[in-house]
Amino acid sequence: MRRGTPPPPPEQAAAFGRPAEVEGSFSSADRPVARPRPPLAPPPEAVLRAFAPRDGEAGLGLPPGGRPAPRRTSGGPFWKRDAATDPWRDPLAPSGLGRPAEYVEEAEEQTGPVVVDRKGRRRLRLADVxxxxxxxxxxxxLFVAALGGTLSWYLGRTADQEPLLTPGTQLSAVSPGITRQPGSVADIAEQVTPAVVSIEVRVGESGATGSGVVVDADNGYVVTNNHVVSGADGVEGAEIRAVFSDGSGSPxxxxxxxxxxxxxxxxxxxxGLVAAALAEGGDVVVGDPVVAIGSPLGLAGTVTSGIVSALDRPxxxxxxxxxxxxxxxxIQTDAPINPGNSxxxxxxxxxAVIGINTAIASLGGNGTTGGSIGLGFAIPVDKVRTIAEQLISTGTAVHASLGVQARSVTDGTRDGALVVNVEPGSPAEAAGIEEQDVIIAVDGEPVGSSEELQVAVDSKSPGDTVTVELVRGGGSSQEVQATLTQA
Incomplete structure (x- = not known):
């Protein structure tokens, strides 16, 4: 107990005080005794002979044939001075405590913009600039930038500039030019375009445009579509005008x-008209390349190309x-056809002309309006020739008639034309055809719709006798003979 320290309270002395019969800090009666250190076994004889110290030297000796280390003292071991007290180097060396731990004091804070870090590198500290x-x-x-900009501006002002214009310049040209093989679209267009005319129809304040093909140059006959000129027929003040490929026109x-x-x-x-050559329609097959020439959207002399994509399309x-x-x-074609091509x-x-363009399939039109979606239709040239000859000869055309009205039907396995009306005194009535009969063939050619029935009859002439196959009341098919009359 330190001198001048007040005695502890009785409670603390009773709990932590030294018993009166005990002397000193701890009792020696029950103090644990350290276990005696076992004696070390002597080293083997071979180790003693090899490493035993020489006379008058302490610690381990030199190995046989060894040389003293540099700066070795006369009485020290051959590698370090503290080897005599290092138990790892000399098992017989006494144990001892080394120096207490040393704590490196933090270096005083450096001043100035240039400092030295712990690895001795010099660094610039911007905070002290x-x-x-x-x-x-x-x-x-800023001075260097201004000087560079000034020099660039001055050199640009004083340098010679390339002239904007170069008189007498001539650009290179390809020689020889493009060759056009016979049968190319360009060759076809050059042949046929003079025989195709634009047709302008004006009725009052309204007007329409279409196309036409010269079929008789000597007499000036031009074939076109009925829907192109029908609005002007018999209308007072209506005007029809043909415009030719050279830009001239004629009423x-x-x-x-x-x-x-x-x-x-x-x-x-x-x-001086140029007539188009009319082909034999039977020579056309699906896949043949074709060219459409006309005045779509009023653009005269327009040429488009494609192929025949289908035949006999009702x-x-x-x-x-x-x-x-x-x-x-x-004739169905994918050559682009638009209003005005008619x-x-x-x-x-x-x-050679294989057809007269007459309609298009359009998502927003009725076949005569709208835009091309790659489905155009042309009247076959054989039909055009027959009707045109009749119109030029008599002013009217003759068609065969069966005398029925029909609509398309199907039972899921077979299609046909359902007869909804039979005209009195018609060939159909004479042949015994009745309402609700389903016509499925004419002269052995299948009929799958009312349109196909009309096409089949129209391909005949008045007075022709045809064989009509029909189904009545869901029974088996039967055939009847009918002699067509003029429509």
Whole structure:
């Protein structure tokens, strides 16, 4: 207990005080006794012979043939001076405590912008850079930038500039030019375009455009569609005008028109016309390349190309403002056809006309309006030739008639044309055809719709006798003979 320290309270002395019979800090009676250190076994004889110290030396001796280490003292071991007290080097060395731990004092805080880190590297500490020095560095950079900009501007002003214009310049040209093989689209267009005309129809304040094909150059006959010119027929003040490929024009008159086939013929008075060659329709096959020439959207002399994508396609025609009501067995093509192409030419690779463009399939139109979606239809040239010859000869065309009205039906396995009305005194009534009969074939050719029935009958002439196959009351099919009359 320190001198001057007040005695502890009785409670603390009773709990932590030394018993009266105990002397000293701890009792020696029950103090644990350290276990005696076992004697070390003597080293083997070979180790003693090899490493025993020499006479008068302490610690381990030199190995046989060994040399003293540099700066060795006369009485020390051969590797370090503290080897005599290192038990790891000399097992017989006494144990001892080394120096107490040393704590490296933190280096005093360095001043100035340049400091030395713990690895001895010199670094710039921006926080200690003075304001004048920083301002001087910024001004130096601004001066260098201003000097560089001034020099660039001056050199740009004084350097010679390339002239904007070079008189007498001549650009290179490819020689020889593009060659056009016979049968190319360009060759076909060059042959046929002079025979295709634009037709302008004006009735009062309204007007329409279409196309036509010259079929008789000597007499000035031009074939077109009925729906192109029908609005001007018999209307006082109506005007029809044909515009040719050379830009000249001529008034035109209607020779005849046929709403049942959508064919019409007009006549123009112009010398030096070029007539188109009409092909044999039976030579056309699916996949043949074709070229369409006309005035779509009023753009005269437009040429588009494609292929024949289908044949004998039944298409019903009916144009707004026209009395056209026809079903044709059309040539289908993917050559782009648009409003204004009607009445124009569809030609093959020889330049011969294989059809008269008449309708398009459109998502927003009725076959005469809207835009092309790659499905156009043309009246086959054989039909055009037959109707045009009749119109030029008599002004009217003749069609065969069976005398029925029908609509398309199917039972899921077979299609046909359901008879909904039989005209009194017609060939159908004479043949015994009744209402609700389903016609499935004409002269052995299948009939799958009312349009196909009309096409099959229209392909015949008045007075022809045809075999009609029909189904009555869901029973088996039967055949009847009917002699067609004039429609």
């Amino acid at each position: 003075s304001v004048p020095v920083a301002a001087l560095a910024v001004l130096s950079l 035109a008159q209607i020779v005849g028109r046929d709403p049942a086939s959508d064919i019409a013929v007009i006549k123009v008075d112009k010398p 298409v019903r025609l009916s144009g707004e403002g026209s009395d056209t009501n026809a079903v044709i067995s059309a 009445g124009g030419a569809l030609v093959d690779v020889t330049g």
